[in-house]
Amino acid sequence: MTDIDVLIIGGGPAGLAAAIEAYENGCRSLLLLEREGSLGGILKQCIHNGFGLHMFGEELTGPEYADRYIKKLINYGIPYQCDTMVIDITPQKCVTAVSRSSGLQQFRAKAIVLAMGCRERPRGALGIPGWRCAGIYTAGTAQKFVNMKGLMPGKRVVVLGSGDIGLIMARRMTFMGAKVEACVELMPYSSGLKRNIVQCLDDYDIPLLLSHTVIDIKGKEHLEGVTVAAVDPQTLKPIAGTEQDFACDTLLLSVGLIPENELSGMAGVELSGATSGAIVDETLETSVSGIFSCGNVLHVHDLVDFVSEEAQKAGRNAYQYTASQGACEKTELLEIVDGFGVSGTVPQLIHKETKEDLMLMFRPKAIYQKSRVCIDVGEKNVLSKSVRILAPGEMVSVKFKPEYLAHAAQGDKITVRVEVAK
Incomplete structure (x- = not known):
């Protein structure tokens, strides 16, 4: 069992910012654990610009934004482990992790910062009828294929959902020579930023079908097309007679993000039904003393700059918790x-x-x-x-x-x- 003052789980923008802030406030016993092979989280595959305006006063791509924090982390000598999967956290802040290089490890922390980020909602959560054919991807998976592996999922695309990743991928697929037939949104409004609707759809004449959804998937071995229908704004049920078919070989799903709170649940952290993240006070401390939460694992953000700001607060308060041995006077809590x-x-x-x-x-x-x-x-x-x-x-x-x-x-x-x- 290794003793650590502040243990940070997640090496994306939230974990990086929390680690750096804890260090800059005086913490010298800290460790960051990341399950992927390198730091940076989702930013590694977000090669478009628009990051950093709030934090750095300039437009950066995702990898550039992450690199600012990674370089600072390395320059400070903050220890981190990649390819390390945390498999258990107890309410007593004992953490179990596994990796190929170090095997099974156990850490006892005075404070923990949860910064695991979020994942995309998959097709299985939608209940769309049709075969489980090839050609259906979450927008983030397609983004990784195109931006990091140089692979094109297909040439004729329909996007289901209007989250920011889906909007950005509609533009990216257009850049790569694909034909994006439509972006289909169940609700009567888009779930993405207005600027992304303008820059990613309007600028490329990609239709946005509000109050519509995919009701059928065609193709057995590989996707051949989808059927889209309008829905009643009140019941969200398909309206008979409004069906239209789109021939396509790729369906991208951008239907919401889910905070990765499995570890939070193991630690006994109370979760919110509204955000699917932890319930926190103004210091970002959860219901379990000494465990803090920040970034997209707490609630899904629009901008990574706000993730970093929030994570800085979590890192600072986590170290202050260890410095006071958790003995800070707790006054009455208001809901x-x-x-x-x-x-x-x-x-x-x-x-x-x-x-x-x-x-x-x-x-x-x-x-x-x-x-x-x-x-x-x-x-x-x-x-x-x-x-x-x-x-x-x-x-x-x-x-x-x-x-x-x-x-x-x-x-x-x-x-x-x-x-x-x-």
Whole structure:
């Protein structure tokens, strides 16, 4: 059993930022574990630009963004292990990992930062009828084939779902000479960023079919085509008579991301039904003392810059936890709840005596125009902020000031809600 002050699980943008921040705050007993063969996470295959505007003030590609952190990690001499799979975490913060080079390893940590990222929702979760033929990929898998292995999945493509990876892959496949027939979205709005809709679909005349879905897959050995139909906006059921066929050899799935919280569950961490990530307080500490969560394993972000900012906070607070031996005074916890139009607010808890400003992040449940984002402490409204438009594809951040808590009484909840203009 090896003793470590701060153990970080995941070598993507969240894990890298957390490790560097812990080191810069004085931690010298730390270790980062990564299951893949190299650091960087999903950024390694994101060769498009648009990263780093918030963190570095310039546009970088995914590999360039990751390289900034990897070089700093190496220059600091922060220890890390790649090709190392964590297979168990206990509530006592004992971690078991396996690797080809070191075999079975066990670590006892004073604090753990969970930074495992997220995975794509597969076809099996969708219930689409049809044969299990070749030619159906998640958008991230196709991205890895094209950008890292130089392999083209096919030449005629339909994209199901309008998540950011799917939108970006529609453009990428077009660049590579494929014909993208359509991007099909079940909801009446896109789940991706507006800029990606414009730059990846509109600029290349790729149709976006809202309130549509794939109802049939044709082809036994290899995909030959799909049938798409409009759906009722209320029930999301296909509408008879609206079917249209698309001949294609590739179907890319961009139907949502799922935080990788299997290890969190092993550790006894309480998970949120809204985000599928951990329930955390304003320090990003989970329900298990000394275990912190950040990045896409906590809640799915739009921008990697925000992942890095959040991970820095987790790394800093994890080290402070070890420095205080977990003996920091814990004051009364207030619950942050989702009100009208709000889904998945993070953090979900806040200590009444907190002294720092914090950001509350959530996703709108629908499109709201000329509305207000409001925060209530108990029955008292402490913030009302006008916004031109809110959309589910773009995360909303609201600054919460500690002085708002002066209005909190015993048992009060903090409600984040959308107020629609009449």
